[in-house]
Amino acid sequence: MSLILNIETATKNCSVSLAKDGITILAKEIAEQGYSHAEKLHVFIEEVLKETNTNFQELKAVAVSKGPGSYTGLRIGVSAAKGICYALNIPLISVDTLQVLARKVNIEEGIIIPMLDARRMEVYSAVFDKNHTRMMEVQAEVLSSESYSEIEEKAYFIGDCQEKCKTVLTKDNFHFLENIIFPSANEMSILSFQKFNNQEFEDVAYFEPFYLKEFMLNAKK
Template identity: 65%
Template sequence: MNNYILNIETATKNCSVSIAQDGKTIICNQIAEEGYSHAERLHVFIEESIAAAGITFKDLVAVAVSQGPGSYTGLRIGVSSAKGLCYALEIPLIAVDTLQALAAQATIENGLIVPMLDARRMEVYSAIFSNKLEVKRAILAEVITEDSFQEYDEILYFVGDCADKCKEVLTRSNFVFLEEIKYPSANEMSALSYAKFLKNDFADVAYFEPYYLKDFMITTSKK
C-alpha cells in the first residue's frame, strides 16, 4: 500500500505544499513572496499537487502541517486548512516542527545546525540540531547579541531568514551562515511527517493549536 501524505508549510513567507509517498517527496509547489499570499495560494497549490501526483484526496493517509514557530497569520492559515482536510477526509493530523524542517535542508558531516527565523528587531526563533536532526537545544525566542552561542566550540551552521541581520553580530570563526537556505519547505517535511506517521504520532485535530512561542502582539497607532 502506498502511503500518501500531504505536507503544508505556511509558517514563513514561503507558501509550500508537497505530496509524499512513503516519506519521499513526489511533487512540491511553493512560492516565497513579501506580501504573504498564503490565503490565495495555498488551496491552489494543494489542488495542483494532488493532480500532479496522479492521486485523489481519498488516497491520502494523513495531512501534515508545519506547527511553528513562525508567522501568526501564516500558521493560522496552514493549520486551519490542514484541520479542515483531516475532518473532511477522516484522516489523522501530523504536526511537524518548523525549525526541524528548516534544519533538514542543511547537509553537514560535522558540527551543529542552528535554524533561525526572524521575530522582529534582533529577536529570532531558534533551536540547535545535530547533523542527524537530533535536538541539542530546545526552541527559544531570543535576542541575538555578540555573546550568543559563545558556549559552543563546534562549527555552527546557521540557516534561515536572519542572516542579513545576524552575520554582522555573530562573527566567531566557528560560525558559518548557509545563506542559500532561507525558508522551511514542505519538501523536507516529507521524511519527518512519515516518521511520525509510522509511530502513530498524531495531533488532536479538535484541539491542536500552532506553536506561536510568544503572544501575538497587536500594535495600534497613537493618536
C-alpha cells in the same frame, strides 16, 4: 503505501508537497515579499494532487508545520490541514518548523542552528547535530555578541534572519548558509512519515500552532 499531504506556511514560503512513504513525489512553493498564502495554498494543494493523479480519498494523513513562525501564515496552514482531515476523517500530524528547516542542511561535522526572524534582534531558534538530532529545544531569544559564544565547533546558521545575525555573531567558527532561507514542505516528508508510523497524531478539534506567544507578550513589557 502511505500518501501524506504536507503543508508548510510558517514563513513567507507557501509550500505544499505530496509524499509516498516518506519520499516527496511533487512539491509546489512560492516565497514572496507579501504573504500570498491565502491565495496560493489551496491552488497548490489542488495542483499537487491533480499532477500526481491523486484523489483526496487516497490521502492517509495531512501534516502541517506547527511553528514557530508567522501568526497569519500558521493559522492559514493549520486551518487548511484541519479542514481536510475533518472532511476525510484522517489523522493530523504536526512537524516542528525549525526541524524542517534544519533538514535542508547536510554537514559532515559541526552543528546546525536554524533561525527565523521575529522582530528587531529577536529570533526563534534551535540547535541540531549533523544527524539532525535536536540538541536544544526551540526558544525565542534576543541576539547579542554573547549568543552562542560557548560554541567552539563549526556552527552553520540558516534561516531568514542571517543578515542581522551576522552583525553580532562574528566568531570564526560561525558559518552562514545564505541560500537556505525558508523551510519547505519537501523536507517535511520524512518527518511526517516517521510520525505517521509512530501514530503521533494531533487532535483535529483542539490543535493550535506553536506561536511562542508568551515570549512576545513578555518582550512588550
